[in-house]
Amino acid sequence: MSAPAAEEKGLYAWLDRRYGITPLIDFLKHKEVPLGGHSMIWYYLGGLTLFFFTIQLATGVLLLAYYQPGEATSYESIRFLTTKVPFGWLVRSMHCWSAHLMILSLVAHMFSTMVLKAYRPPRELTWVTGFVLFALALGFGFSGYLLPWNELAFFATAVGTDSMKAVPAIGDWLVQVMRGGTDVSINTLYRFFALHVVVLPLFTVGIVSGHLVFIQRQGMAKAIAHDNPERGMRFFPDFALRDLLLWLICLIVLASLAVFLPYGPGIPGVEWELGKKANPLAPAYPGIKPEWYFLWVYQLLKEFPPHLLGIEGPQAAIALVSVLFGIWALVPWLDRKARADRPSPAFTDLGMAALIFLGYLTLKAWDIGGGGAEVPDPHLVARASAFWGLGIAAATVVVRLLSGGARYFDLTAAAALQIVLHGFFGLPWLAAGGICVALLAATLFWRMARARNAQAGGQP
């Protein structure tokens, strides 16, 4: 740190003498965002997620000014907030909308990172911290859901905490610790309240800081195998101003949504009408569904039979979810082609197959094609969802063919085949999945054998 000349005056010089901020400014001046290879739009999604998170912090603190956790006060204080407090409805509506938009931009950010292989070395830990932030965001959604203490919240929490019993060895302990008892009660709300307003924000701010430091130190990832000469956009001010403009646009969109649709768009899983107060002695009501980003797990729990391979169905379902999450978290190490900076269409395909897999389950959970019946005919729902699911699959294939370079569709094909077998031929979802996994394994084996033969044949 070089001390500036003594005659320099002003706040900047004063700070610089003490903290040496000139190198930091120099760093920002030279920081660049890589250009070319793919659209720039993917670089904005992380910042956008952070923007929605700051909205959550601000509106969350405002909600705390009136919210009172308690059996006789949680529901009542939220009702008071939304009906009596000036702009209370707006603050709550902003908090809810921003929560959904945050998850949406986070998921989009994660999938774009997946498809662009921005997780490849040296950015593995950026992916892992991002994955942890994704899990924290789900935790925010789940814990915040209970706080209004309404009927929907009560059952969502009953199911969500109950699924934790599937964790080996400590499952029962975990359920009790989460619930503050054997069943969901106001004690659960106290624990979720602490989690939602203290524990999760602290962890999130800490991990976001790490995520950002990694990105600042390493810069944004270039497009894979991109032989364009080094070309970039200055981060400051060119990129930062674009970021700011996008945030401003999103703030206007958010405010408009919050004002004109204060209780959400009315789609199951994206609505937050307060409804009735939680009553532990009332049965679950028909059509009860969790938030949209949990719908696929909800549907998975419905698709699994009571028993599978000697364990109970729900345990098997949660085990499958854990395995899928585990694979997703380890992608930077599994994708060996991307590690060598070579195109890895198989992992693009994995991302797309995940999208189709999750999309189909979500569509089914929405009872698409059920005709609005209280308990829709599962075959009609499976078929209608299959049409839309195959539509998603076809769209991803067309986009990938048009963008060029995609030569691998095995996983997409497997996901689509499962939809066909289940939706059109009426096979149980799990059986259809089993057939597809077996076919996929056979195909992979065949491809590996062929590659080995080609290698052996090519050698003298």
Next chain:
Amino acid sequence: MPPSGVKANRRSVLDLLLGAGVLGWMGTVLFPVLRYLKPLGAQAQNGPIKLSPEEQAKLEKERAVIVRAGAARVLVLEDAEQRLRAMSAKCTHEGCTVQYVPGESVIWCACHNGRFDLDGRVLAGPPPRPLEKFACHREGDGSIVVQLGHGQEAA
């Protein structure tokens, strides 16, 4: 000057002691925290519970009522033959609260579409186990009593 091997040995013993100390320290911090977080066990209610007049009125009006029994919930219903039946109201799938559907003579869970017969046995859907059944009878004075703790699971 002692040979380097001796020095490394002494260092590794100290490292081991330090590591064990840190582990022990973490254990003494973590154990009370974990124990603190585990809630006190709810008092298991094993004796009989008597339905209140309001609960009994609800049972007569809606053919079923869910009553609290300690931390648990019990579904008491009157079937088509006017026989009283009682079972756990907690679905064995993911813990939602089930309901009696008089028209179909089934117990239904709205969360994941699990169905049980009136003995608590799984008819359809994902629940892995039957609902726990309890003995239930009407006393001489007309009040309804559910016997907890001696329930048996449906075969």
